[in-house]
Amino acid sequence: MNVKIGAKIKSLRKRDDITQEKLADALGVTSQAVSKWESESSYPDIEYITPLANFFNVTIDYLFDHDTAEKKKRIDEHCERFDIHSRDMKPPQERVDMMRMVLAQFPAEEQLLFRLAKALYDKWGNYGWYTKLDENGCVCGDFERHKAYDSWDESAKIMEELLLTSTDDKVRNDCRWHLASIYGWVGEKDKVLAIAEKSCHIWQSKENLLASSIHDKDTILYEQKRLFLLLQLFRDSFMTVARSTKDNKLIDDSYSVMINLFKFVFSDGEFGVANLLMSLLYRDHSFALIFQERFDEAFEAMENEYAYAKAHDAYIAELREKGVMSYTSPFVNLIQDKSEDQYSAADQTLWILKWLRNEIEIGYERLHTDPRYAEFINKIENAL
Numbered sequence: 001m002n003v004k005i006g007a008k009i010k011s012l013r014k015r016d017d018i019t020q021e022k023l024a025d026a027l028g029v030t031s032q033a034v035s036k037w038e039s040e041s042s043y044p045d046i047e048y049i050t051p052l053a054n055f056f057n058v059t060i061d062y063l064f065d066h067d068t069a070e071k072k073k074r075i076d077e078h079c080e081r082f083d084i085h086s087r088d089m090k091p092p093q094e095r096v097d098m099m100r101m102v103l104a105q106f107p108a109e110e111q112l113l114f115r116l117a118k119a120l121y122d123k124w125g126n127y128g129w130y131t132k133l134d135e136n137g138c139v140c141g142d143f144e145r146h147k148a149y150d151s152w153d154e155s156a157k158i159m160e161e162l163l164l165t166s167t168d169d170k171v172r173n174d175c176r177w178h179l180a181s182i183y184g185w186v187g188e189k190d191k192v193l194a195i196a197e198k199s200c201h202i203w204q205s206k207e208n209l210l211a212s213s214i215h216d217k218d219t220i221l222y223e224q225k226r227l228f229l230l231l232q233l234f235r236d237s238f239m240t241v242a243r244s245t246k247d248n249k250l251i252d253d254s255y256s257v258m259i260n261l262f263k264f265v266f267s268d269g270e271f272g273v274a275n276l277l278m279s280l281l282y283r284d285h286s287f288a289l290i291f292q293e294r295f296d297e298a299f300e301a302m303e304n305e306y307a308y309a310k311a312h313d314a315y316i317a318e319l320r321e322k323g324v325m326s327y328t329s330p331f332v333n334l335i336q337d338k339s340e341d342q343y344s345a346a347d348q349t350l351w352i353l354k355w356l357r358n359e360i361e362i363g364y365e366r367l368h369t370d371p372r373y374a375e376f377i378n379k380i381e382n383a384l
Contacts, residue, residue, distance in 0.1 A: 006040035008063055012056040013038075026055055075109055078102045082115045087340065089347065092126050095119035096151075110166050113158055114174065120155035121178050143187030156182050173199075205229075221334040228332060231265060232277060234258075239284055248292055255285045265331045272327055272337055275312035279305050279348060283355075290366050299372050306380060309348040353380055 013023055020038075024031040027048055036042040044052060053060045061071075078098075085095055099116035106112055127149045130142040146152070159175040166172055176195050183191040202208065211219075211226035235258055242254035262271070262278055271278055286301035319325050325337050356364060356377050367373040 005043060005064060006038045009034070009044075009052065010038040012058065016056065023055070027051055071106070075106055075111060078106075079111050079115060082119075083340075086118070086122070092119050092123035096123060110162055110168065110171055114162060114171050117155045117158035117162070117175070118178065120151040120158070121182065124149055124152040124155065124182075141185050141187065143185070146185045147187075152182050152186065202233075224332050224334050227265070228274075228335065231262065231274075235262075235277060235281060239281070243284075243288055251288050255281070255288070265329065266327070267329045267331070270328060271308070271311065272315055272325065272332075273312070275308045275315055276348060279308035279312060282308065283352075290364070293366070295367065295370060298367070299370075299376065302376060306349065306352060306376075309352055310383075312348045349380055349384065353377065356380075 009023075013020070020031045020034040024034045027034075029048070033042070037044055049060060049063065053063050056063075082095055082098060085098070096116065096119040099112055099119055103109070103112050103116060124146075130145045156179060159179050162175050163172055163179075166175075176199055180192050180195045183189075183195070207222070207226045207229045210222040214222050238254060238258060242251050245251065258281060259278070262274060262281070263269075266272075266274060282301045282305035286298045286305060289295070289298035289301055315325075319337055319339050323339050327333050327335055356373075364373075
């Protein structure tokens with residue numbers, strides 16, 4: 001028992017101008033018992049702790065003189081340390097161990113629990129998103145392979161519990177996003193649908209809400225941010241639908257439209273974080289070309305993928321050094337990239353190597369006998 005609880009009771013009683021007798025009557029004890037508590041010659045039994053806190057309208061932590069501000073400060077420090085570790089893309093297992101140790105000291109703290117779940121998710125994702133091509137040449141998940149890797153199920157269990165207990169909108173939204181990703185990659189379609197039903201419509205998204213509702217000097221800023229988001233969403237949906245048609249000309253035209261649209265928006269050639277999107281766009285196009293056995297064009301697309309990956313890595317490295325960077329294109333010139341917001345490390349070229357060596361994306365095997373395949377890998381390795 002905290003030896004200061006008697007002084008705390010006495011202070012609260014005097015604050016509310018309550019006599020020992022009145023407090024004793026409310027709790028069903030004698031005034032002598034209250035006197036002994038306040039003189040600290042004895043302590044309240046555990047059954048009186050909650051009634052005491054309720055009587056004075058304070059928390060039990062406050063009653064025991066726990067320093068909640070200091071506790072919050074320490075938890076915030078642990079969260080910040082985790083976030084920096086995550087932004088720097090250090091090994092996920094280190095973050096898992098970090099959060100397990102912290103949670104031993106602060107159990108049931110939802111900010112810490114979410115970060116443990118996120119670290120477990122990152123550890124699982126670090127194995128790679130293994131895919132294969134379906135009969136339409138479209139990429140789909142290798143569900144059984146993903147289920148075989150550890151940590152996704154523990155991550156999902158923690159996030160499911162947080163969805164039931166947390167009142168923090170950000171925690172709940174982050175849990176829905178990661179849970180949908182987990183269940184999607186392990187083939188639990190029904191669970192993804194259930195999560196989606198409880199999520200907001202795209203029209204109610206943060207970006208759309210701000211762009212539609214702010215009518216002052218920041219209006220164009222929020223419109224630009226909405227445009228940036230729509231570019232990413234449009235890319236994903238447009239290309240997936242186009243590839244499902246099996247119409248090679250339509251597929252080619254669709255990639256041409258998307259690439260030119262990005263180049264139009266980033267008219268000065270400074271793509272910033274969108275270098276990554278351009279790199280992935282060319283990667284997807286290379287898969288479509290490989291599926292069509294148009295290998296010369298596929299290698300050209302892979303070269304473009306690599307060029308934008310290098311530009312991405314250089315941009316992120318510079319952003320890490322400067323902290324903040326801006327765009328100059330009139331479509332995005334009010335947007336600023338901040339290093340603390342970027343969970344993307346300068347290692348996209350390493351991921352290209354990982355895809356090429358480990359065949360994370362099924363389809364490269366069609367190029368294995370082409371000498372240009374080994375030359376391409378060697379060029380990337382020699383440049384690192």
